[in-house]
Amino acid sequence: MPPDIATLAHIPDVQALPVLVRLDFNVPVAEGRVVNDYRIKKSLPTIDFLRQRKAKVIILSHIEGASDTLRPVYEYLKRHLPISFCPDILAEGPLGGAAMIEKMKEGDVLLCENIRQYPGEKKNDPSFAKKLAALGTVYVNDAFSVAHRAHASVVGLAALLPGFLGLQFEKEIAALSSCFSPAHPFLFILAGAKFETKLPLVQKFLTIADNIFIGGALANDIYKVRGLGVGISLVSDMGGDDSLEKLATDKKITVPADVVVHSEQGTRTVLPDQIGTDEAVVDAGPQTLEALRALTMSARHILWNGPLGAYERGFVEPTKALAKIVAEATGRGAKTIIGGGDTLAAAGNESAESLFTFVSTGGGAMLDFLAAGTLPGLEALKRHQ
Secondary structure (H helix, E strand, C coil), rough: CCCCCCCCHHHHCCCCCCEEEEECCCCCCCCCECCCCCHHHHHHHHHHHHHHHCCCEEEECCCCCCCCCCCCHHHHHHHCCCCCEECCCCCCCCCCHHHHHEEEEEECCCEEECCHHHHHHHHCHHHHHHCCCCCEEEEECCHHCCCCCCCHHHHHHHCCCCCCCCCCHHHHHHHHHHHHCCHHHHHEECCCHHHHHHHHHHHHHHHHHHEEEECHHHHHHHHHHHCCCCCCCCCCCCCCHHHHHHHHHCCEEEECEEEEEEEEEEEEEHHHHHHCCCEEEEEEEEHHHHHHHHHHHHHCCCEEEECCCCCCCCHHHHHHHHHHHHHHHHCCCCCCEEHHHHHHHHCHHHHHHHCCCEEECCCHHHHHHHHHCCHHHHHHHHHHC
């Protein structure tokens, strides 16, 4: 960990003090119930750490989708913690943040409603950050997966209160930093979409990795640059950028050897030069999985982010097969690091931790950290120390 970042090992005596803790409880909810608690469980050690030191733990988080309320998370946490729910942290009166924090006992936890209900959060409004800061004495960021967002509860609070890195955030930085000086051969598997945002990451790892496999919709861009037709497949908006042409000819870059395509006529598996004008690439084929298996056989360090297919449309089996292949590499002694929501789902969510060396809670944050070596949330803590 960088010496200018304070972790929980450096936190002062917080007994009876209100500690504002940024966590990421943006978890899937169905019919008012949490259906994937992975991120919640990864936050519990930091909560427990502060409770053991008799702090008043005030949780700030967000959630998207459903009714945009954290009440289902509160119902889940009630089974594990002495916790209350604050519907409006800035409100006055008995259900406002100040009143509820005043009534908290040592070791109590208060979960505040979706922080993104306030316009000042995404805008990183200084006045909004000051209102939040007035409710606490210490700030802890254990929300690695949103640390790439320059929001008030991520960077604004770190400038106003003594700031510390949470336990999971610390683990994320340590594990992902190992990819900057990995054991070799090093295989980087990157899939998903939007090459315009991932190009700097690929360019950086060309100098580090021995092999880079590019799959998902990202591979369509490589096919296109190589002169192959991609039909109606999803491609990136790269404008006049010619950077992809250099990648397309780099010997370290591998793309799917065969693909699954879909049209009104149905689904079939073809070679990349056989994609019809009315077809869209939706997944990787069996030859591709065998090629990936061969790459993992000798790899000592594997980094993987992103699904091979259109996961949200049900094209999941090749990605699940890849998860098994990478897990087998773990069993052979390779260091394996995976991340991204769909990647984690393919790996089996809870069981993933036993199959891989490290499972990141972040998707976009993971990629941003790998590309830049830092994140706005991390930089905010550096500046404050």
